[in-house]
Amino acid sequence: MAIFRDGLFFWGEMMNSEKLKETLSEALAEARVAPDIEGLEHVRIKYLGRKGLLPGVMKGLGGLPPAERGEMGKLANRLKTELGGLLDQRREELESGAMGNVSFDFTLPGAWHAAGTRHPIARVIEDAAAIFARLGFTVAQGPDVETAYRNFEALNTPDYHPSLDEQDTFWLESGDLLRTQTSPVQIRVMESTQPPIRVITPGRCYRRDTTDATHSASFHQIEGLYVDTRVSLADLKATMGYFAREMMGPGVGVRFRPHFFPFTEPSVECDFSCHVCAGKGCRVCKFSGWIEIAGAGMVDPRVFKKVGYDPTAVTGFAFGMGVERIAMVKYGIPDIRMLYDNDIRFLKQFA
Amino acid sequence: MKIPISWLKDYVEITETPEELADLLTFSGTEVEAIETVGSEYEGVVVGKVREVSPHPNADRLRLCRVFNGKEELPVVCGADNVAPGVKAPFAGVGTVLPNGMVLKRARIRGEESLGMLCAEDELGLSHDHAGILLLDPALEAGTPLVEVLGPPEIVFNLEVTWNRSDCLSVIGMAREIAALTGRPLTIPEVTVTETGPDVASFVRVSIDSEDVCPRYTARVLQGIKLGPSPLWMQRRLSLCGVRAINNIVDITNYVMLESGHPLHAFDYQLLQGGQIVVRTAVPGESMATLDEAERELDVASLVVADETKPVALAGIMGGAGSEIQESTQHVLLESASFAPAGIHRTSTRLGLTTESSHRFERGVNIETVDWAGNRAAALMSELADATIAKGMVDEYPGRAERKRVYLSFQHTTDLLGVAIAGREITDILRRLQFPVVAEDEEGCTVEVPGFRHDIYIEADLIEEIARMYGFDRVPDARILCAVSPDAFDLPFQAETACRTVLTGLGLSEAVNYSFISAQLIDLFMPDGEASRVVLPNPVSSDQSVMRPSLIPQMVDVLGRNLSRQVREAAMFELGKIFERDASGTITEHKRLCLGLLGPVGRHPQDKRRDVDAEEMFRWLKGILEALLRSQHVLNEELTSYDAVMFESGTGVEIRVGDRVLGCMGLVDRKLGSEWRMQEPVAVAELDFEILTGGALERVDIEAIPMYPAVSRDVAMVVSSEVSHRQIEAVIRESAPPELTGLELFDIFASEGMGDGCKSLAYSLEFRSAERSLTDEDANGYQEAVKEALRAKLDAEIRDK
């Protein structure tokens, strides 16, 4: 585009009012036949765009004789309003037409695959790991095949404790065994790390139980360990209380009953108040208002000695609970075998 | 363990209700599992005297009795074998409601009038025994209300005593707990032994081979015993504790065991040879018959009580049949001893023989009161069986030792429990628990551990005592500390979570199977790997006898089981461990990820009816696999053909990453699948989880978003069906310039027009330069080069539009 003193040139032609009128009708025709929004946009850019015809004309008006200037100005304004109006109108038509022309049955089913589901056992483990992560616990794992030392002796189990019995433990030919608890992982962590320690150890365990509605020869546990200077039973209580509320629901409380475990002293059994009946008594809690969930206690100083810690310098707490038990209580699963049956219609419910 | 509350009251005052008492015990460490009520008021039941018995004219098994109820004589028809003239038994008259709910009515039984009933134990709710009528002490007066004879209804606690608290395995032990909890005194009966017989040394000598296995053995001899039933009150207490009454001598040993926790044994003195008791281990080849009439093979570690020639008891577990108390017994040797727990446990486990006695010995008895228990039983035998007690007690006590002393710091107690407890309260608790406080100052105290406690060695053990007596409910919740954990151990766990998220997002659901599997199932899939299998020496059942060497067999089993339940399609995964044994016997375990597909899982919802064909099934699984691998930053896997029994021939593939084997995938062998009636193809894959996720933490190198436009060209060709997609891809990549940024197969088909053994493939090629806009001429040139190479190298016939 170039503007000369003696006239307004545009697209290589001299522009006068005749030409401009012609151009206007061409532009309107183009706008009318543009097949789609893209085509319409081309028309807009060609005539009204920043480098289009209209701004050029407007800029050139100043160089025209005053007589022509008025008419050309009017024409340019017409071009702007008429063409602009038409473009807007067409655009609206095209846009509404784009949807209006197509019709389909939106009640037809969607056509994307459904999401799969985590197994309830994995779900409980992952949820617990996330809850304890907020308290600064990380996850440690260890082998299923363990030494008798780590599974029993290092945990202060006396050598004639009932749990050592042939009939309760899967012994292997090598003299090793299938861990009966995940506590040996805690021993591994303590053997390789100095306090402070804060871990949970989820994993599979094995006991020679005959399978029935509540027993399974292989099952999962989550155990936890916290070792530092001046860890107390009050910390354990607070930690279990936090876990109980986060896992089972805001109103759930915790109570401790004294018990016996070789590796903790004092030892307690930890009951959660029933999340179903809020402690009033129902079938889930066998009408007691409480559900036995975990065993816990303060780590026995003899265990610290075994792993080379100074029992006068550190204290700690440990706890353990059955994953299947939590899953059954939380989701109302009546039989532990359902968890290992892997019926897809059962699993799909854990979305 | 069962204990009636009334028995506890012999030793400690109890003012609490049964429920209050149960809570007190449960929250101090001995859980009351159940509170039972045994017996009743027996309204309308009295002592009846059977005056006459005659046969029933119309029934062989029934008798006609004349029973005196204290007021009148009534006709009663009775079917019990033990009814006889002169006996006394509970009698329920017409109108009585028995504890078992039965209402007695005036009746005619086979034509004979019956105005009441003589009762058996079950009818009175005493037990399930219906062997005969309950025979009562003949000295009782007819008409005495039965409740006066049997005593009022009893509340019985069923207690769960934890393994460490052997001191609670007795009535006195539990009374001691209650005394400690309530602060009331504990009263233990004074025992007075009146010795009127000859010196015990003239009857028996005792020798102990090793004090390690038997630290104390006492014996008393009782002469001239009068064997008979024990008194009703004693029988009743035994029965409430779940122990069967036998005769006065045996009942007394059991009674004292329940009372004090000391298992006792009574031998028929005349059946012991040589006037000698030897506590020793068995000699090779020795065996003995125990009271339960089993012949027991003894090993050389079994501890026995022997006479001069032979074992007469399995020490601390069960007596021998050869020296049992019987009708003919005149003199009794009464054993009260302490045997070491480990040995008792070992032998009891080896023989699979657990008794009330072994249960207590393997947890530890109070060595200090072994003599008390012997004396208590002797005094009762003198009183209840007319025994003459020989003078003195043989008391071999090689294991005599000082009591342990343990120091307790008050500060440590407060620190460990997280609650401040005053020193005075601590020593008070310890004294109530009968730990003598031998030294005490501001900081702490030293206590002696009494002989009945086998669980107190160190300070922490005492702190537990303080905690359970103080009350866990009084320990406050601390403010939760929130320090960051110093080291993360959990990258593998995070990888599991990440893979679960990807796989569930891809539509797969998670399965969890047992780690055990049957040998038969493995044989079907991996018949060759027998040597590397980890076989359990002591499985629960044969279908759970091997540690799984692969996750695939159970995955197929799960899919098959779902299919049999009319589930048409399933996409599943399992994350678990497999176990292998090497030649040296070392067991290794590896985390694996298994994938399994059944049915038209990858199809459009309205296209599920068609049969699934092998290729599409394989490609669905491959697609899942590729998505998973990319999510774990595995970009360059290589697939090679892989033959395995479990895969349908030609469909097995090994997946390698670099020089490592990531895993395998394929379609389940059709014959194998038919075990589960699978008619359509089923796809499975198993991947090594560590290799899969090992690179997941690698830094992602991002590429710049392209600045210049891309130019696309299509290349369509007909090639021999022998030529693989991978070969074509390779040729295209070789022949194209670096500007080739995209390559996609967008069409594949075979038709008759092409001729035999041919297929058509069409690829879309995308060219792009990082430096400039490519021109059409550029793109045409690249395309020509590719076409030329395909013609030359793969004999492709290029199809132009």
Ligand SMILES: [Zn+2]
């Ligand atoms: Zn409830």
